[in-house]
Amino acid sequence: MGPALVLRSSQLATAHRGYASVAGKAQVDEIHKKEGVYPVDPGFVCPHASAAAAAAKTAATVAAAQAAAGCPAHAKGPTNPHAPKAHPEHTATTFNYEAFFVGELDKKRKDQSYRYFNNINRLAAKFPVAHTGSQSDEVDVWCSNDYLGMSKNPVVLETMHRTLNKYGAGAGGTRNIAGNGQMHLALEEELAALHRKPAALVFSSCYVANDATLATLGSKMTGCVIFSDSMNHASMIQGIRHSQARKVIFKHNDMTDLEQKLAQYPKETPKIIAFESVYSMCGSVGHIEKICDLAEEYGAITFLDEVHAVGMYGPRGAGVAEHLDFEAHLAAGRSPHAIKGTAMDRIDIITGTLGKAFGVVGGYIAGSADLVDTIRSYAPGFIFTTSLPPANVAGAQASIVYQKEYMGDRRLQHLNTRELKTRFAELDIPVVPGPSHIVPVLVGDAALAKRASDSLLVNHGIYVQSINYPTVAVGEERLRITPTPGHTIEQMDYLVHAVNSVFDTLGIKRRSDWVREGGRAGVGSEDVAQEVTPVWSDTQLGLTDGTAPKVLSNAQGDKAVVDLKALREAQRRFDVTLGGGNPAHLAEYLIATTNKFGDTVQHGALPATRLAKATTLVPASRA
């Protein structure tokens, strides 16, 4: 156990909340149950907690924790008169529920899919740095879906503060009963305009939006068949299942396979083609225009999940469908009207999230007025739930407006993505090839991926979650890395060296190893590599005309750029609801004010904690 881990274990013991979170506590509970000292007094600290946490953190198995010696602090048998069993006792003839749960958890542990939650607290003022279970233990976060750092954008925070003060913490009801206000209506109008659709509808999350929309459409249209990309997200899979419609899975991004399957059904059969623009775990991108062609030919409607693309692609941040007609949408500016024949116009239903690039929480659909109204009127997951708090929806709207008006964040994000992919390639580190902003580093083994993630966290102060089955296929386990515009070149240096070092230490296969084995998950497969042209072109990124944003550098004292024009435009949306939007109000949330660029202000204290490490670190095997 390294010094950092000892520190964390002792913090866990005193705080009684686990670095490994629920898992740690559950394991300790198990030990105590076996020893007859369960539940224990919460004020009392037992060494089992730190043992379990250590086991979890170092990816040792539960067995190690369970094999720990009896806890000398506890006598056998109940010492607390209030210590009953946590559930009614069932007789021998009844179903043993607790044994069933234990068995289900054991299955997860056996197939390495049991999840330990890391305790990561992302700091707004130090983005992209977080503290762990200890306030003083800071790490660089390289796997958040707050892709653009909008969760700390000054106009998002200022709008949320003002909304909290005026409208309070919660909505207080469903959309139909006391929970529908100006903030909700304004956000939906903003979203409809973003996608140039007649209407939009907001849900608790995009999981709920996908589930509720597919379930409602699939169940209401008698005889409906839903064609689903094999890599679709769990929320779409659940929605299709809940619709009880016939489901036809087509091979990921395989248009030939899709067409063959569409052709098997009569034209008059109602059909939905459900797919994504950016597949978040591999970074591949859906063939939007080809799918629209097929949908029109075979009489289907299209359902496009842009969850990982909104804010990230297109001149206004509307997603990949917008990006495909970049110039047309750029020229149309703030118009909310559809542009005939564009990919975004041809898609029938777009779903997106407010919780990733937009930095807040919630999900939505956009489409025709009658389609949206049908979902609004029939989907239980929309109707029978408390609506999102006014402050959340207002913050999300501010974020959308900001990203509509300012392209710099997503351009810089994609520049950082390119740079990171290049550096990994130079070091023979295997990255699943793809045209998007996701950088999936292939590990190819569940235990090894977890150990790599743990080592990065404990030994290098870098947080990258390992992605294992069932999120990805067995044998394709990975470290999913997501650069942001807020990462500095020094943080990237440090990450690349740390990953390289961990690859050496743990003996993880390099790209050249995968090539020799014939490839895995697209790594080392010649045919895949050829297909990969980044969604953002050199021209779109400003690389050809010298307008590309500058990658931040700690050494040069750079601070993250905030665009004042975009801030003001976002603030203006709330002039009526929140009162005069005074740009000076934002000063509270800005570290510095207007700079030499005139309309651009600087924001945020940059993290310098990693700088020293980055400049002094010498990778073990490459010294």
Next chain:
Amino acid sequence: MGPALVLRSSQLATAHRGYASVAGKAQVDEIHKKEGVYPVDPGFVCPHASAAAAAAKTAATVAAAQAAAGCPAHAKGPTNPHAPKAHPEHTATTFNYEAFFVGELDKKRKDQSYRYFNNINRLAAKFPVAHTGSQSDEVDVWCSNDYLGMSKNPVVLETMHRTLNKYGAGAGGTRNIAGNGQMHLALEEELAALHRKPAALVFSSCYVANDATLATLGSKMTGCVIFSDSMNHASMIQGIRHSQARKVIFKHNDMTDLEQKLAQYPKETPKIIAFESVYSMCGSVGHIEKICDLAEEYGAITFLDEVHAVGMYGPRGAGVAEHLDFEAHLAAGRSPHAIKGTAMDRIDIITGTLGKAFGVVGGYIAGSADLVDTIRSYAPGFIFTTSLPPANVAGAQASIVYQKEYMGDRRLQHLNTRELKTRFAELDIPVVPGPSHIVPVLVGDAALAKRASDSLLVNHGIYVQSINYPTVAVGEERLRITPTPGHTIEQMDYLVHAVNSVFDTLGIKRRSDWVREGGRAGVGSEDVAQEVTPVWSDTQLGLTDGTAPKVLSNAQGDKAVVDLKALREAQRRFDVTLGGGNPAHLAEYLIATTNKFGDTVQHGALPATRLAKATTLVPASRA
């Protein structure tokens, strides 16, 4: 059209956002589509908008709006070169999706279940007052589920402001990937302690919690049978459906029926009894102890939805299950341990919300460590979604702690409920009898219920949403009224007189009318009335020893009470995460400071807008 409505219609026309919300826009769009001028430029205002809004507001049918004369401002045919169809055209042989959606919406309009969302913006500083689509048009809200006004509680807001500043707007990931922090872990620990269970787990909403938990349990336990109360909430119904387990519905609160149905299955069959403590639309209360008896006898586990009860019942606000052993739980104080043999201990799974009495957003389950860990490990609706923002979960925790420490809000809420029920009874206004805090005023007709709600809003400045099918049975339509501790006696006077006046004007049946007809929904049925003993006894409310909270009076200049001890205890929870909790920080959110009661401070500007009306109004038929 009254002056208020004219005002609102013109506001709608200028703001381009409807008082009747989505519905209004959709209707106007329909008219424009028929006239070939769709989509219209958003900067242009067409009189159809106000016509549709007026139609919606006055409960005239859509037909009225559609019958409006052609809009003279628009020439026929597309005037905007960017005006395409909003979706791909399908040939005649393909399924006509848009026609299908129009048809589904027509069904809703025909059976009177089409919903128009009112635009209600609840004002934190004027609780329980909201403004409508116009900032200057204020109404008393009498149907919010922010039962205790916690959405404007100073420690909730202060905690949320501080968390926003420190941790930003969004969580940035799922619980497994970058979205799990100290705030989430602390909230779950607080919830587990609240229900004296070993573990708890937070979801996006309790809709998701119910759906995900029942679906997961019912599908994983082979052969599981789920026994479901006939009045269960939509989220439980969906969860059971999604589990694909066998479902057995028992008559609402009918223990004989439940037992007969349980007895039909072998003891070793896994069984779940799913029910609620407070049924929100009728205000009835589940037979928790009897169901626990049956569960133990027949080998079932119990799933209790306390969504409308948490914060509202029990000495610590843990719900009705806690309330049943009031003295034992009061005596056990802050201990997180189960109390053997109590109703709360005997229940296996408790679900609750953070979005009603606790005033924020989100849902949760509480139960044994292994049960909770099984849901954590297997439920897609928990796993694959962005976690709630840190500020939301921190605000929710502050709210829970405050309510754990201070009983005054819920006692005053129940005193106001009693008073309101008494006043309605005096005026022969039919209230569905029940022992809880819900005051359902029976109307018994969908169109009439909507007209009553519209009339209260437009003519009296009171917002009470009408509740129609499918939320309640056809013929049992109602106005669901929810008093809060923040309502003054003058506001109540005004409400009672307004409801009475609307009953007269619209000729809605009185209680005595229902008695003559043999009763409806429990109104006028002798057998039901006998059963109703309020959950909160006179002793528990402090009526026998003179410690009952004082109902607020505008005339006496009362301000809502905020308990400083509870504030401080809630603030202390965040000493580590947010830095030293200085009670003085709360001053910003408090209108007044420490008063003659020492540890109690006054909070919030009381609404005086209704006072004048309350004292001058003379009900039409009772003058």
